[in-house]
Amino acid sequence: MNLNAAVREAIHISEDEMARHVIKATKEVFSTMVMMDLEDSFPLQESVNHFHCSVSGMVGMAGTYTGILSIHCPQSFALRITSNMLGMDVEEVGEDVNDALGEIANMLGGHVKMVLSKGGTDINLSIPTVISGEEYSINAMAESDCVVVPFTHEDEKFLVSLKLRKE
Amino acid sequence: MANVLIVDDSSTMRKIISRSLRQAGLAVDDIYEAGDGIEGLSVLGSKSVHLVLSDINMPNMDGLEFIKQVRGNGNGVPIVMITTEGGEDIINEAIASGASASIKKPFTPDQLNEKLGGLI
Numbered sequence: 001m002n003l004n005a006a007v008r009e010a011i012h013i014s015e016d017e018m019a020r021h022v023i024k025a026t027k028e029v030f031s032t033m034v035m036m037d038l039e040d041s042f043p044l045q046e047s048v049n050h051f052h053c054s055v056s057g058m059v060g061m062a063g064t065y066t067g068i069l070s071i072h073c074p075q076s077f078a079l080r081i082t083s084n085m086l087g088m089d090v091e092e093v094g095e096d097v098n099d100a101l102g103e104i105a106n107m108l109g110g111h112v113k114m115v116l117s118k119g120g121t122d123i124n125l126s127i128p129t130v131i132s133g134e135e136y137s138i139n140a141m142a143e144s145d146c147v148v149v150p151f152t153h154e155d156e157k158f159l160v161s162l163k164l165r166k167e
Numbered sequence: 168m169a170n171v172l173i174v175d176d177s178s179t180m181r182k183i184i185s186r187s188l189r190q191a192g193l194a195v196d197d198i199y200e201a202g203d204g205i206e207g208l209s210v211l212g213s214k215s216v217h218l219v220l221s222d223i224n225m226p227n228m229d230g231l232e233f234i235k236q237v238r239g240n241g242n243g244v245p246i247v248m249i250t251t252e253g254g255e256d257i258i259n260e261a262i263a264s265g266a267s268a269s270i271k272k273p274f275t276p277d278q279l280n281e282k283l284g285g286l287i
Contacts, residue, residue: 032275033272086182095178096179106224109251127224
């Protein structure tokens with residue numbers, strides 16, 4: 001699993017460098033908007049497509065590059081994230097959690113968009129999509145064109161995934 | 168004291184911006200919220216607003232069209248874009264359409280103070 005070769009050649013960036021952009025963006029979003037400091041781990045060698053009791057926020061990119069930026073976290077951590085962002089206790093996965101995870105995906109997608117396109121007009125971000133459930137799978141694009149970074153906050157773990165290819 | 172309109176399709180982001188405005192110590196009175204440009208135009212038509220903070224990427228009516236409509240209505244209220252869309256071309260288009268400034272998400276209350284202090 002690695003960054004798509006055509007993407008690497010087009011923007012002269014390695015998989016490690018792209019992973020560092022994802023890490024920097026995620027830590028910045030969480031420290032300023034969620035009030036959480038994160039620890040990152042080495043990017044995974046395999047894509048993760050099946051989730052259990054989780055929430056996934058995703059934003060699509062279309063244009064010169066096509067892709068999906070997604071954040072996948074356990075429902076318990078999604079509730080903590082949302083509670084921190086709203087400044088109040090949120091106890092059920094619902095509209096507030098969907099909105100919070102979607103907005104995090106949107107901010108991360110915006111950061112990646114700026115890495116890929118300085119002008120910003122040749123890539124469009126979609127309105128965020130959020131799914132959650134006891135058991136679900138997400139399959140999109142080639143499994144190999146993917147960077148997946150695990151993060152931890154205290155005892156909670158979550159993933160940020162970037163699937164990307166050049167059109 | 169200024170009345171502020173926040174236009175963003177994310178209710179979470181509207182709450183964060185609202186809270187950050189208070190934390191930044193800005194002279195803010197009433198804060199109104201709208202979920203897209205259409206709702207934003209409706210609020211501007213019925214409330215006294217001294218500053219608008221608007222996202223760009225929204226359903227129904229995006230931030231760029233919203234600015235054009237506001238200016239087309241002859242309303243000169245300062246509009247600051249708060250957006251993940253940090254590309255120079257998009258920001259330049261927003262400024263050319265009548266936006267006063269832009270703030271990139273994520274942001275801190277201090278950054279809001281720095282950008283908005285001269286407008287409130």
